Amino acid sequence: MSVIAPTPGRTAPASRPPRTSRRAGTGRLAAALLSPTLLVLALVIGYPVVAAVRLSFQVSTEGIDPHTGFVANTSHYGTGNYATVFTDDRLLRPWWNTTSFALASVTLEVLIGVSMALVMHRAFRGRALVRAAVLVPWAIPTAISGMLWKWIFNSQGVANDLLGTQILWSSEGFHAWLSVVVADTWKTAPFIGLLVLAGLQIIPGELYEAARVDGASAWRVFWRITLPLVRPALVVAVLFRLLDVLRMFDLPYVLVGPRKHSVETLSMIAFNEMTNLRFGSAAAYASVLFVYIAVVALAFVKLFGADLLGRGTRSES
């Protein structure tokens, strides 16, 4: 199949053979169909990202103008915001919170999600019921689920009641961190379960029959057949989750609250700087987060070979 480049929109002479004009039409059509999307993405993503990076290098200082004697805001370009962000020990803690949330939640979600998928795959009855139930945590808005878990983890709430403890969960410290991990795992493990289930369903039954004939144990079948074949689906699911947890904002913000040392993520500290109108350092924190996410995503794709585009670009023959 030949690749047709979009041709510049010149008026086609009337005598042109129909084949050629249809091909040129395809290229022009593609350009016309894609331009609105690209325009919107350039406006709502391209421009803000560039502006944020520019803003992060814009250092504004408040000083007294020597000529007029008034307080004046002057700004110049420099690395001052980054110098503040990196010398400040305020960076390390949010960075560690962000990272530890990602490690703990995604690990738990994969374990629970894969188990769910295996159970759902074998279910004969009640598939519709399970599928609907599994979608409920996913559909509840994160802010609302943050509120719900804040209530569950209230000092007089049901969590302490069931556990027989008197823990002040959502105030500060390790318990606050743990409550965020629990809430996040609850909400998104079913999502991983669904993606893995879809991966399980395209494994042909013949493979399992062959393994059974060869007398392989269930454990061996899982490690040698199920896991390798479901791996592409799992890798994509984990990558999506990883990107999502690393930018987490609303769950700890609602569940525990802003400016809490033990759960403040990089998104939250950038938000906090922004609401205090320190746009330069807010942009610096956001840019650090952005670079960190990009590095993690690239490393993940290199390590596990997430095939995001492979199936997407395979042209139909």
Add this chain to the structure above:
Amino acid sequence: MSTLSFTRRRRRGVGGAARGVAWAGRLGIAAIVAYCLAPFYWMVVSSLRRPADQFSNAPLPAPASFDNYTAAFDPHNGFGRALVNSLVVAGVTTGATLVVGIFAGYALARLQFRGKTLILTLIIAASMFPPIILVVPLLRLFTDVGWINTYQAMIVPSMSFALPLAVWNLTAFFRQMPAELEKAAQVDGCTPAQAFRKVVLPLAAPGVFTTAILVFISAWNEFLIAVSVVNDRHMMTANVIVSLFTGQYKYDQPFGTQMAAGVVVTLPLVAAVLFFQRRIVDGLTAGGLK
């Protein structure tokens, strides 16, 4: 991978061992349903208690009351208005995203042109930016142009996450449609544009609908942008305003009222999930798998 057969072979086991496996399966299913629904159940139960019973941890509300719902819709909370705001923002975001996304999805699925992989990569990459890096400069921009406390200040940034999702889903959907449709239309003398408008678009309605549900749910759930660009209670979305409820009763945080409001915000989504579960699951898994 894609050529493998999609048939699932299952056999019903006979004998004791198989029966044991079946029971374990049922137990597993029950565990999954309980895991997913228990916290939601707790939200519903808590919302149905009398405000005086707020801290009761009994599994059923006795006696049940709708006082928390009345309190949630109390005019001083502005919750009714916030629901309308959420509906406007999520609805317009969905509509605008679909109009733009349908064209891109079709072009990426069907047309052969140079730079396709680059554009797909760009669209995937676009969904990976942390929203906070978009919000910081946008807040400054919106302050300068007077967009603070407007619908468009929430709708335009919301398209940044809705559009990649929509394009990706629609591309997967258009690719599943048989290519012979357009070929037949073109043999009959249609231009590619006519083939798209007269043949493909009417048949694509189910995929568009699935994408609409997914985009609407994600726009309805948006929080960071809504909390950043709006500070007027009249323009806040439901998600934001629920966390700002102040108690009508003497407790420091009106959890009962918040749970009632949470149920109201969530109920449309849960209903959508129940009605369209198969479509939603197909849509969610389309991007990564098919």
